[in-house]
Amino acid sequence: MLKISRTFKLMALGLAMASGLAHAQSYPNRPVKIVVPFAAGGPADNYARFMAQRLTDELKQPFVIDNKPGAGSIIGTDFAAKSPADGYTLLMMSNTQTVNESLIPKKPFALMKDFVGIAPVNYSNLLLVVHPSVPVKNVGELVALAKSKPGKLNFASSGNGTPYHMAGELFKYMAGVDMTHVPYKGSSGARTDIVGGQVDVMFDAETTMAEFARNGQVRMLGATGLARSANLPDVPTVAETVPKYEATIWLGFMAPKGTPTDIVNKLNGEIRKIVNNPEVKTAWAKQGAVPMSMTVAEFDHYLNADIAKWANIVKVSGAKAD
Numbered sequence: 001m002l003k004i005s006r007t008f009k010l011m012a013l014g015l016a017m018a019s020g021l022a023h024a025q026s027y028p029n030r031p032v033k034i035v036v037p038f039a040a041g042g043p044a045d046n047y048a049r050f051m052a053q054r055l056t057d058e059l060k061q062p063f064v065i066d067n068k069p070g071a072g073s074i075i076g077t078d079f080a081a082k083s084p085a086d087g088y089t090l091l092m093m094s095n096t097q098t099v100n101e102s103l104i105p106k107k108p109f110a111l112m113k114d115f116v117g118i119a120p121v122n123y124s125n126l127l128l129v130v131h132p133s134v135p136v137k138n139v140g141e142l143v144a145l146a147k148s149k150p151g152k153l154n155f156a157s158s159g160n161g162t163p164y165h166m167a168g169e170l171f172k173y174m175a176g177v178d179m180t181h182v183p184y185k186g187s188s189g190a191r192t193d194i195v196g197g198q199v200d201v202m203f204d205a206e207t208t209m210a211e212f213a214r215n216g217q218v219r220m221l222g223a224t225g226l227a228r229s230a231n232l233p234d235v236p237t238v239a240e241t242v243p244k245y246e247a248t249i250w251l252g253f254m255a256p257k258g259t260p261t262d263i264v265n266k267l268n269g270e271i272r273k274i275v276n277n278p279e280v281k282t283a284w285a286k287q288g289a290v291p292m293s294m295t296v297a298e299f300d301h302y303l304n305a306d307i308a309k310w311a312n313i314v315k316v317s318g319a320k321a322d
Contacts, residue, residue: 027087027263028061034253035083036092037076039069039186042158043205047121047251047289048092054274069186072160072321073097074107081109085258090267091115094251095306100161102311104321111307115254117299118264119271120292122284123250125225126167126203127210128238129218134200139222139241142201146177154180155201156194158187160321166310167203167224167247173317175242181322194218205249206231206288224248231288250292252299268296 034052038044045067052063068076073096083089097111109115128139134153136142146153157165160183172179182199184190187208194202195217202209202218206229213220222238223229224247238245253271255264274280275291284291294302313319 031062031064032088033064033066034090034092035076035080036067037073039188040067042187043207044092044094058270078108081114083256085256087259087263091254093254096162098306099166099310101307102314103161114257116257117303118253119268120252122289122291123248124205124207124289125223126247127206127220128203128222129220130201131197132219139238143175150178151180153200154182156182156190156199158190159183163249164203169317169319174245183322
């Protein structure tokens with residue numbers, strides 16, 4: 001009887017494994033939606049579209065972008081969390097989501113409870129820029145001006161909890177200055193207003209802001225990595241004036257919790273093939289983006305560590321959702 005029971009269990013396990021393999025092999029057999037909880041034109045949207053095209057080419061089914069911006073990514077992320085966990089709805093996320101776990105604890109979802117990590121995509125440094133009318137030429141002068149006029153300077157971001165918001169909050173805390181946060185519904189609106197002079201200061205991804213700076217539409221004061229950008233070697237780091245300051249934006253994919261493990265693993269493998277492609281690495285390097293490649297387990301560890309990191313920064317900086 002015991003022998004029969006063990007045999008039955010082994011047969012059941014074998015059937016389950018075979019079913020999972022068949023599931024992965026047949027996936028996808030219809031279009032896959034990538035929810036981007038940010039406005040069009042920003043880094044998350046741009047790289048989501050890049051990845052969608054590559055995944056479409058590799059997996060022979062359309063990967064379609066669905067922009068759902070608003071509330072610092074909460075609206076789109078909640079939509080994705082409540083979508084069927086079948087592999088046909090994915091979330092393009094960033095460190096906005098890991099920040100919001102502590103910055104906005106009262107949300108309709110919990111990141112690590114309602115999602116499973118698939119894979120990271122890339123990261124890039126930010127640029128600290130000002131409108132040319134702001135009378136400063138470097139980070140030190142900006143700090144001095146902000147200290148002389150507490151709360152008078154404002155800085156734009158793409159919304160509460162976004163990397164641009166937290167870069168500003170971290171700068172305020174570490175430089176000992178007070179600037180007023182002006183959140184937008186997306187980075188495109190914030191970028192338009194820093195160029196137009198409606199706001200004074202902005203932290204924005206190198207991948208999107210560098211061209212505006214080269215055209216003289218904004219003035220670059222510093223880059224937010226610990227080392228100078230290879231693409232902008234003449235631009236000092238913020239850390240050269242504010243020691244140990246560092247802020248980046250990174251992007252990745254998640255799926256609703258319960259998405260079949262075989263599908264998650266298949267997507268992880270396809271995404272890693274794309275980001276490790278030499279041509280992709282070269283193209284992204286010119287934009288200031290660095291590919292990230294991790295297993296599902298490694299990305300899960302990374303997500304939990306990033307949540308803990310930003311929880312500490314939110315606590316010590318006193319950052320608030322405006």
